[in-house]
Amino acid sequence: MPASNKSASKKLVDLDTALSVVKDGMTLGIGGWIFHGQPMALVRGLIRKGVRDLTLVPSPGSVAPDMLIGAGCVKTTACVFISFEHLGLAPNFRRAAQSGAVKVLEMDGPGIAGGLRAGACDLPYGLIPDLGTDLPKVNPEGYRKARIQEGGRPLLEVPAIKPDVVFLHGQQADEEGNVQYFGAGYFDLLMAQAAKHVICSVDRIVPSSTVRHDARLTKIPSAFVDAIVVAPFGAHPGGSPGLYAQDEQHLKAYVAASRDQAAFDAYLTDHVQGGEDGYRDRIGAKALAGLTSGGAP
Amino acid sequence: MPITTNSFAMGEMLAVLLSRDMADGEKAIVGTNSDIQVAACNLARQRQAPHLWWVSGPGGMTNPTEGIVRPAADAENIAVAEAVMDLPQMIDFIDWQVHFFDFAILGALQTDRFGNINTVCVGDHAKPRLRGPGTVGISALCGLSRRFYIMMTRHDRGAFVPKVDFVCGAGFLDGGTSRSDFGLSEGGPRLVVTPLGVFDFEPASKAMRIKSLHDGVTLDEVRDNTGFDLVVPAKIERTANPDDEELFLLRRTVDSTGVLARKFPWPKAH
Secondary structure: OOOOOOOOOOOOOOHHHHHHOOOOOEEEEEEEEEEEEEEEHHHHHHHOOOOOOOEEEEEEEEEEHHHHOOOOOOOEEEOOOOOHHOOEEEEHHHHHHHOOOOOEEEOOOOHHHHHHHHHHHOOOEEEOOOOOOOHHOOOOOHHHHHEOOOOOOOOOEEEEEOOOOOEEEEEEEEOOOOEEEOOOOOHHHHHHHOOEEEEEEEEEEEEEEHHHOOHHEEEEEEEOOOOOEEOOOOOOOOOOOEEEOOHOOOOOOHHHOOOOOOHHHHHHHOOOOOOHHHHHHHHHHHHHHOOOOOOOO | OOOOOOOOOHHHHHHHHHHHOOOOOOOOEOOOOOHHHHHHHHHHHOOOOOEEEEEEEEOOEOOOOOOOOOOOOHHHHHHHHHHOOOHHHHHHHHOOOOOOEEEEEOOOOOEEEOOOOEEEOOOOOOOOOOOOOOOHHHHHHHHHOEEEEEOOOOOOOEEHHHHHHHHEEEEOOOOHHHHHOOOOOOOOOOEEEOOOOEEEEEEEEEEOOEEEEOOOOOHHHHHHHHOOOOOOOOOOOEEEOOOOOHHHHHHHHHHHOOOHHHHHOOOOOO
C-alpha cells in the first residue's frame, strides 16, 4: 500500500493505475445500494487483474459483489443484504453460499453501521443493541456479548471495520477528487471514512466551477478520496442516479448467464475481458443511450 | 384462493389493508423494494393519516409524494420529498434508538407461529438449501419499532413454518413473555397480511391467530397452507374488500401508473 495520496492533487488516474493498490487477500468495501451506484467498472477491472482471496464488505448490493464472487475473486464475504430485488436472489452469491465455496459472514444493518463507525473513529469495536437474532450464533466473531449494567439493555460488541480499499461510484467529480452524487449517498461517506484507501469511479469529470455551482451535491469531499477514475457508464448494468437507469434487459441476461459456472465464465469472457471500451461497444450505444432517456424502466 | 375479480389486484388489497391500520401523526420507515409499503403509507396520508411521516430507509427522503409508486431508494424521490437525510445520520434512529418508529412493514422468506421473520436462509446456515438476501435493517426494525407488520405475498407451508430456520427479525421469539424476558422493548408483530387473510397474535400465548379471511377463503384452505396450528377464534371475520373510495384514491393519487396491479397480481390457483 502506498502512502496516502489524499493530500496530493494528482488523484485522477486510469483504471489500472487506481487498481494497482489492490492485492490478494485484502478486505474490500463496496458502496452503493442494490442496483444504485454499483462501482462496476472498478469491479470488472479487478476481475481482469485476477485478484484472489478477497474479503468483501459490501453495502447492501447486487451485481458488484455477485460478479466478484462469480469470478472467483472472493474467499469470504460479509452479507448485510445481497439481492437482485424483483429479478430474484443474487445468482452467483447464492450458488457460492449454498455450496460453501465462499464463506459468508452474516451481518445486519446495525452490525455494519456500528462496525464502520468504530472503524471511522479508530475505536476497537462498536456497541449495538442485541436484537434477539441468530446472527451471534452464526457469526460469533462479528457479534460478541457486551458487559452491561444490571437491568440494562442487552448489547453486543461489533469489531471495527477498516477496509483496506473501498470502491465507490459517484456521478461526477473534479480533478481534486470532490465527488458529487445526484442521488442518495447511502453508506458511501461512512465507508470512505473507515477505509484505508478510497477509489471512486465517476461517469464524468467536470471543472471545479461545476462542483462549486452546487457544493451540496458533493457527498465525498476530496480529503476522503485517494483516486478518481473516469468511467462512463461505470455503474452499468446498475444505474447511476440522475444519469441513467439500471439496464433491466442486461440484468436479466446476467441472471440467465449465471445459471452455472461455465455459462458465467463465458459471460465474463465476453463482457469483462475486453476492457471498458470493449464493454461499452458490446452493450451498444443505442442501449446505453436508452438508459439515459428517463423513460420508465 | 380468494374469490378474485378483476376489480383489484393482490398488491392493491395488501396496500389497502395495511393503510387502514395506520394512524395520523405516526412515524414509519420504508425499505428497499417496497412498492406495497410506499403505496400503503401514501394512501393513509390521503385518508385518515394526513400527517403520517415516512422516510426511505436507504435514500433518506421524507414523505415523497407524487402519485407514482417508485422504488424508495430512487433519486427521483428527492424532487418530491420534504427533506433528504443522509444514512450515516439516520442510523442513529434506525439501528439504536428505541421506539423512534411507530411501525415498519416487512416481508420475509419465512415467518412462524410467533411472528419471527427470516430473510437469510432456508435450511442450515452453513449449507443452506436456499440462500436468501440477508438481514439489512430487519433486525433493528423488528427489535426497536413500537410495532411491525409482516406482509407476505405468498401464503403456503414453505413460507409459514413452525419455527423459522434463522431469526433475523425477532417477533415474539418463543411466545408468551419471551420477547420482553430477552430484554427487547415493547413491540412485536401486530398483523400479518397475506393473499388469504389477516392474522394477529393471541395476547397471552403470542401465537398467530386468524383475524379475518378474504372473500372466498375457507378455514381448511388456510390450515392446509400454514405449517403450524393457527389460533382460531370463535367467530372468523370476513376481510372487508377495498371499497370504491380506497381504490379511487389509491389509483388516482398514489399509484397512478398502476405499479401494484402490474407487479402484484393474485397468485394463480393451483
